[in-house]
């Protein structure tokens with residue numbers, strides 16, 4: 001791994017970035033490119049790079065670097081770019097708070113509890129996995145129930161197998177990738193059980209991680225009981241009805257010694273809450289404007305801490321935007337005020353950013369609530385007088401949609417609320 005430059009924490013930093021994954025490192029680079037002189041990235045782990053360091057499979061960077069990289073390769077590149085552009089990286093350091101005057105309070109192995117002066121800040125703390133507690137699976141509490149990402153860390157970074165016979169609850173990407181990874185290590189993956197009638201991971205992962213290895217995917221099925229005293233011995237699974245209620249009369253037992261839970265990620269937003277930032281109740285991340293600025297002036301956010309991305313390339317794009325505006329804000333330049341408010345309409349879970357300016361090009365990221373074929377993304381003004389339609393062949397909740405919108409498309413929405421619906425054609 002590339003060693004990071006020792007940070008000198010005295011004096012005022014132009015931009016301090018909390019979290020050194022691809023979002024934080026990309027934002028730091030963009031801040032330097034925008035003219036910020038002193039930029040510091042703080043990461044709580046021993047090495048910066050984020051979750052990518054444990055993702056040893058390929059499939060990263062096709063958009064951003066125009067080649068297929070593994071997670072550590074992608075992380076290595078963004079770290080190297082940041083260091084080559086003079087960014088300071090302080091690892092083993094936890095960002096505790098960003099005070100109203102933008103001083104950052106951190107606790108580091110090297111410096112203890114420290115306050116760093118900054119002119120602008122970027123939040124990029126990533127996301128964490130939802131656990132068994134989040135969905136309250138009944139049954140005993142034996143060893144052998146763990147999240148898919150933790151299993152990935154055990155296998156890829158620590159060289160340990162979590163078990164020999166594994167069932168996976170949830171068809172999120174991490175679970176799918178672990179189904180393949182464990183199979184390649186000689187573990188028997190007995191099946192993936194998904195509550196919804198459709199898979200929750202990217203289609204390419206369904207094909208490359210399950211179908212290619214003959215691992216069964218049971219849709220509309222969930223785990224209703226975990227059995228075992230010391231260690232998991234089996235799980236009971238059951239199909240669910242149209243209201244997602246388990247049909248216990250049709251339940252069956254699946255012998256296994258491990259249950260991996262892959263039921264999604266949530267933004268790591270303790271810091272955002274601590275700062276009393278306005279949060280989006282759907283994404284659980286901060287509300288941001290088109291410059292990725294949060295409800296607090298001079299504090300920007302990007303990556304999984306704002307909303308969960310399936311591709312790191314889009315994280316890098318968002319980081320470029322947040323970092324650029326943070327770099328400019330540190331030099332006293334404010335982004336122009338947004339004049340269009342965005343809201344999620346029919347079959348749209350959320351959209352980010354939460355507002356736009358009719359003067360610039362933007363990428364709006366959104367997720368649908370349910371899959372739909374032959375659909376149309378419709379932008380409508382609040383009185384319904386103006387609409388703009390974009391046809392799409394199919395949409396899936398697992399695949400984030402990125403929608404390019406520009407001044408021509410937005411001209412009739414000036415000063416208005418713009419609603420986004422995804423409707424059947």
Ligand SMILES: Cc1cc2nc3c(=O)[nH]c(=O)nc-3n(C[C@H](O)[C@H](O)[C@H](O)COP(=O)(O)OP(=O)(O)OC[C@H]3O[C@@H](n4cnc5c(N)ncnc54)[C@H](O)[C@@H]3O)c2cc1C
Pocket residue numbers: 018019020021022023024042043044045048049050051052055058059060061093094095096124125126127149152173174177268271302303304305309310311312313315
């Ligand atoms: C298992 C898995 C497989 C994936 N597979 C793919 C794939 O094949 N292709 C693809 O393109 N994308 C993939 N992704 C998605 C991609 O890796 C993520 O979208 C991306 O890593 C998110 O970047 P981030 O910087 O926002 O968050 P992270 O990478 O999570 O980085 C956040 C960083 O912030 C640090 N941090 C958190 N809180 C604090 C704090 N208070 N103080 C200091 N530091 C803090 C953390 O230690 C971490 O280093 C995958 C993700 C996972 C989890």
